[in-house]
Amino acid sequence: MVQTGMKKAITLRDIARETGVHVSTVSRALDARTQASLTAEVVERVRATAERMGYRPNRLASGLRTNRTMTVGLVIPDITNAVFPLIVRGIESVLEPLGYASIIVNTDNLSEREHRLVDLLQERGVDGVIHAAATRNDPKIVEMAARGIPMVTVNRSIEHSDIPAVVSDDARGVQMMLQYLYDQGHRRIAHLSGPAQSSTGQARRQAFVEAAQALGLELPQAAIVESARYEEDEGRRAALRLLDSGWPFTAILCANDRLALGAIAVLRARGLDCPADVSVTGFNDMPLLDLILPRLTTIRIQQFEVGKASAEILVRIMTETTPRIPRETVLPVFLVERDSVAPPRAASRRAC
Amino acid sequence: MVQTGMKKAITLRDIARETGVHVSTVSRALDARTQASLTAEVVERVRATAERMGYRPNRLASGLRTNRTMTVGLVIPDITNAVFPLIVRGIESVLEPLGYASIIVNTDNLSEREHRLVDLLQERGVDGVIHAAATRNDPKIVEMAARGIPMVTVNRSIEHSDIPAVVSDDARGVQMMLQYLYDQGHRRIAHLSGPAQSSTGQARRQAFVEAAQALGLELPQAAIVESARYEEDEGRRAALRLLDSGWPFTAILCANDRLALGAIAVLRARGLDCPADVSVTGFNDMPLLDLILPRLTTIRIQQFEVGKASAEILVRIMTETTPRIPRETVLPVFLVERDSVAPPRAASRRAC
DNA sequence: GAGGCTCGTGCAAACGATTGCGCAACTCTT
DNA sequence: AAGAGTTGCGCAATCGTTTGCACGAGCCTC
Numbered sequence: 001m002v003q004t005g006m007k008k009a010i011t012l013r014d015i016a017r018e019t020g021v022h023v024s025t026v027s028r029a030l031d032a033r034t035q036a037s038l039t040a041e042v043v044e045r046v047r048a049t050a051e052r053m054g055y056r057p058n059r060l061a062s063g064l065r066t067n068r069t070m071t072v073g074l075v076i077p078d079i080t081n082a083v084f085p086l087i088v089r090g091i092e093s094v095l096e097p098l099g100y101a102s103i104i105v106n107t108d109n110l111s112e113r114e115h116r117l118v119d120l121l122q123e124r125g126v127d128g129v130i131h132a133a134a135t136r137n138d139p140k141i142v143e144m145a146a147r148g149i150p151m152v153t154v155n156r157s158i159e160h161s162d163i164p165a166v167v168s169d170d171a172r173g174v175q176m177m178l179q180y181l182y183d184q185g186h187r188r189i190a191h192l193s194g195p196a197q198s199s200t201g202q203a204r205r206q207a208f209v210e211a212a213q214a215l216g217l218e219l220p221q222a223a224i225v226e227s228a229r230y231e232e233d234e235g236r237r238a239a240l241r242l243l244d245s246g247w248p249f250t251a252i253l254c255a256n257d258r259l260a261l262g263a264i265a266v267l268r269a270r271g272l273d274c275p276a277d278v279s280v281t282g283f284n285d286m287p288l289l290d291l292i293l294p295r296l297t298t299i300r301i302q303q304f305e306v307g308k309a310s311a312e313i314l315v316r317i318m319t320e321t322t323p324r325i326p327r328e329t330v331l332p333v334f335l336v337e338r339d340s341v342a343p344p345r346a347a348s349r350r351a352c
Numbered sequence: 353m354v355q356t357g358m359k360k361a362i363t364l365r366d367i368a369r370e371t372g373v374h375v376s377t378v379s380r381a382l383d384a385r386t387q388a389s390l391t392a393e394v395v396e397r398v399r400a401t402a403e404r405m406g407y408r409p410n411r412l413a414s415g416l417r418t419n420r421t422m423t424v425g426l427v428i429p430d431i432t433n434a435v436f437p438l439i440v441r442g443i444e445s446v447l448e449p450l451g452y453a454s455i456i457v458n459t460d461n462l463s464e465r466e467h468r469l470v471d472l473l474q475e476r477g478v479d480g481v482i483h484a485a486a487t488r489n490d491p492k493i494v495e496m497a498a499r500g501i502p503m504v505t506v507n508r509s510i511e512h513s514d515i516p517a518v519v520s521d522d523a524r525g526v527q528m529m530l531q532y533l534y535d536q537g538h539r540r541i542a543h544l545s546g547p548a549q550s551s552t553g554q555a556r557r558q559a560f561v562e563a564a565q566a567l568g569l570e571l572p573q574a575a576i577v578e579s580a581r582y583e584e585d586e587g588r589r590a591a592l593r594l595l596d597s598g599w600p601f602t603a604i605l606c607a608n609d610r611l612a613l614g615a616i617a618v619l620r621a622r623g624l625d626c627p628a629d630v631s632v633t634g635f636n637d638m639p640l641l642d643l644i645l646p647r648l649t650t651i652r653i654q655q656f657e658v659g660k661a662s663a664e665i666l667v668r669i670m671t672e673t674t675p676r677i678p679r680e681t682v683l684p685v686f687l688v689e690r691d692s693v694a695p696p697r698a699a700s701r702r703a704c
Numbered sequence: 705g706a707g708g709c710t711c712g713t714g715c716a717a718a719c720g721a722t723t724g725c726g727c728a729a730c731t732c733t734t
Numbered sequence: 735a736a737g738a739g740t741t742g743c744g745c746a747a748t749c750g751t752t753t754g755c756a757c758g759a760g761c762c763t764c
Contacts, residue, residue, distance in 0.1 A: 009474075011750055022714050027752060034753090038712065059475045060421065061750035064412045064719045071455070071476065080437040080639070088431055092458060101472050103423070103453045106444060120453050122361075123411045124423065261643060287432070291613060292643045363720055374744045379722060386723090391742065413720030416749045 010055045018049050026050070030057075063125055072314065073121035073129040074104045075114065081230075082286045083303050084132065087154060090307025091130060098315065100127075107133045115140050122149070128314045130154060150317035154310045156199035157328060164317070166310040166329045170200055171207035173299035173333040177253055177281050178211045180297075180335060185343040186251040186279065187217060191224045192238045192263060194255035198230075204255045204283065222247045227259055235262020243270060250278065250344035257282035257289055260296055264340070275342035285336055295338035302331050362407045370401050378402070382409075415477055424666065425473035425481040426456045427466065427493075433582075434638045435655050436484065439506060442659025443482060450667065452479070459485045467492050474501070480666045482506060502669040506662045508551035509680060516669070516677045518662040522552055523559035525651035525685040529605055529633050530563045532649075532687060537695040538603040538631065539569060543576045544590045544615060546607035550582075556607045556635065574599045579611055587614020595622060602630065602696035609634035609641055612648055616692070627694035637688055647690035654683050 012030075016023040021042060028034040029046035063069035072095060076084045088104065095102060103126065105117040114133060118140050121129060128150035131141060138158070145151045145163050157165040181189055191208045194201025205224065212219050222245035227234035235258060242252065243266070254260035260282035264274045274280050274294055282289070282298035289296055309329055316323045364382075368375040373394060380386040381398035415421035424447060428436045440456065447454060455478065457469040466485060470492050473481060480502035483493060490510070497503045497515050509517040533541055543560045546553025557576065564571050574597035579586035587610060594604070595618070606612035612634035616626045626632050626646055634641070634650035641648055661681055668675045 009750095012752095013750075023750090024715080024752075025713060027750095028713090031752090042712085056471060056475050058416070058477070058750050060412045060416045060477050061719090062752070064410070064416055064721095064750080065752045067719085069412065069476075079431065079440055082434070082639075085432040085437060088456075089458065096457075096469075099472070101455050101457070101476060104440075104456050105448075105453070106441065117448075119408060120451070123408050124421075124453060125410070125412050287434070288640055288644070292640070293645045361720095364722095365720075375721080376723075376745080377743060379720095380743090383722085389742070394742085410720050413749090414722070416720080416751095417722045419749085 009058065010050075010053045011058065012055075015046060015050050015053060015055060018053065019046055021046065030055075067125065068127055069125045070099050071101045071103060071124065071126050073118075073124075073126040074102050074132070075117065075121075075129060076104065076106060076132045077109050078106050079104065082288075083284055083301070086287070086303035087132060087307035087310075090304035090309075091311040092307075093304070094308055094311040094315065109133065111138060111140075114138065118144055128152075128318045130310050130314055132156075150314055152310045152314045152317070154306055162327060164313050164325045164327060164329070166306055166313065166331070168301045168306060169330050169333050170203045171210075173283065173301075173335075174204050174207035174253070175211040176333075176335045177283075177299055178208065178215065178217075180337075181251045181253065181279065181281065181341065182215050182217075184279070184341055187344075188247070188249045189217060189223070189251045189253055190242050190247070190249040192235060192242070192252055192254040192259045193224055193226045194230055194259070195228055196226060201226075201230075201255060208253060220247055223249065227255070230256045230258055232258050232262035232265070235259035236266045237262075239263035239266040243267075251341070252278060252280045254280065254282055257284045257286045257296060257298055260298070260340070261292065264294070264296075275340050277345065279341040279344070281341060290338065294340045297338045297341045298336055300334045300336050302333070305331055361410065362402075362405045363410065364407075367398060367402050367405060367407060370405065371397055373398065382407075419477065420479055421477045422451050423453045423455060423476065423478050425470075425476075425478040426454050426484070427469065427473075427481060428456065428458060428484045429461050430458050431456065434640075435636055435653070438639070438655035439484060439659035439662075442656035442661075443663040444659075445656070446660055446663040446667065461485065463490060463492075466490065470496055480504075480670045482662050482666055484508075502666055504662045504666045504669070506658055514679060516665050516679060516681070518658055518665065518681045518683070520653045520658060521682050521685050522555045523562075525635065525653075525687075526556050526559035526605070527563040528685075528687045529635075529649075529651055530560065530567065530569075532689075533603050533605065533631065533633065533693065534567050534569075536631070536693055539696075540599070540601045541569060541575070541603045541605055542594050542599070542601040544587060544594070544604055544606040544611045545576055545578045546582055546611070547580055548578060553578075553582075553607055560605060572599055575601065579607070582608045582610055584610050584614035584617070587611035588618045589614075591615035591618040595619075603693070604630060604632045606632065606634055609636045609638045609648060609650055612650070612692075613644065616646070616648075627692050629697065631693040631696070633693060642690070646692045649690045649693045650688055652686045652688050654685070657683055 012023045012026045015026045025042065026046050029038055029043045030050060035043045059069060074088060074091065079085060092102065103121060103124065107114040107117060130152050132154045142158060142161055151163050153163055153165045155167060178189065193205040196202055225238040225241050227238045239262065252263055254263060260280050264280050267274055267278055272278055282296045285298045285300035309331065313325055316325060364375045364378045367378045377394065378398050381390055381395045382402060387395045411421060426440060426443065431437065444454065455473060455476065459466040459469060482504050484506045494510060494513055503515050505515055505517045507519060530541065545557040548554055577590040577593050579590045591614065604615055606615060612632050616632050619626055619630055624630055634648045637650045637652035661683065665677055668677060
């Protein structure tokens, strides 16, 4: 790279030369924690010339010396998945005012990629990591935490570890939704579950089974169909399996909005209307969902708040000497009632 | 922070001690560019023990020495805006395989925030910056480029500067869409323009005016309404202004999908159907758009490709000694025909 | 008035990697 | 076989900041 015009940055040394004090004095004058040990006059003189010369600290140098880079890593599966940008902004809302920068990496749920990216973060000396990747257990992450890197997981917990987790109350969400369908008169309710290796997939499925049993609902084998990914085409595939099973369900509780959208598309293709013939519910309340017809009844998760809470916890771990952090922080969820649920038809609703 | 279990990382010195060579030899053995000056035996021995000990280079140290951090900054307005995640993934698709990490910052189009964040990037010694923030001219950014930091802008150009830009062929997109509406029989076509301070807003508006004149269309003052932001509620506000102007338009060409969605909502509220009463078109073809009814006819922009191209250019600027980069790289756009356009009604279409 | 404070500042050694330079130990040439 | 050239590696300075320690000056105390 030919940097012809590259004028080099102002350093402590430059300020020292300019003010006639030693570089260490400049350093102390610019650090709020140490400037008490200097005379107010020197502090002010240094501060003023630093300002005048446009001094910007070199974080590489200070990080090298102190092992603190004011940089954190965000490990997420895929930023194009609409729930993550909100989480990211929530995280940023607390980190950025404190001066932290975030390196965001996308794992695509590929553990090989995740390993490489975790290395990439470590090489850059991140002060902490917020981990939102979905796979359930990952030795690399546990190892990183064991190395002493402050870490928080969001939307999932790592089993057999004491890494703090921030999660939404998935179980309560599923239970609320099932109760809601029950109250509308539904008795044969299917579940399109998420991937088993994602912790949300597993948690929601288990909550579904438990809530269904608590309500005394019929729950044949065919009632639960698992998807491989949280995507529309998986929703379609799973809904087809469900339809072809022959079980006369009247509603589908989906583990995720995108699965629900896929399911509704399949129903429509088979000549079934949602909600007239089959009620369908989602989970997450992703952005723009309220513009898609039928407007999906779903469980709203506070993505931004989840991100915010996880960042607050990470900051505590990074800065407090003996933080007492709960193993799990669970945030409430809300049922948002829209148009995709109606009472079941009295007559047989299976058209074809 | 109390790092009790923090076992410190392996350094070149550790490997040197282990293999019995000097630390500089280790450094050379591990660098592909310099290992030619060593015997194959030493290189292999160093490489093997580095591998065995799990050596990870300290990028802070190497960055301090070399002024290259293998980190780039991505300046975007808001990651929750659906077009940006795709751009980010496009950028990553070229940067990540090369070993670069990305620090992503959201400016919210606030220049005060942008200044702070640009400083944050500089302090961390990023090797380059991809700048996708929307405001048209920003002295801070020009100053940064002048300082010699490699930079590329996406979706916009900086006036009076030679910073390379990657843009979509907005003008052609507008022209294609207007021609399409014309071919469907529309003659009185309104334009919901984007914010004037965004370069896309300005470019699309200008293209609209030119294309309309070329087609000999009637173009009264009221035909163009400007929005303050690319958001649904601005689309609603602008559409209301348009309706209230009394001009008997038969179609609205919107500068952006979200504006179009807002406009359609207002039409619906006024008892007008899209496309039966008024045709509406979007721009961008954002994710999930095809699920929203009526399915919006729009111009597809290759977000991923835009990101990819900008990253490729940035890499060239960062690594080549005398790169010849075109001032502007323009990527083609495509008209995607869906359901929000129909021929105009012969009769008066103004219901209320 | 001498010894022991505190207070403000300078000194120099880190942090880990890179790299120009120098110096042995070779190989080749004549 | 001696000089010249080459090859392979070590030495030490450097990047910019931080921080334990030392040191001189002033002050107080007995």
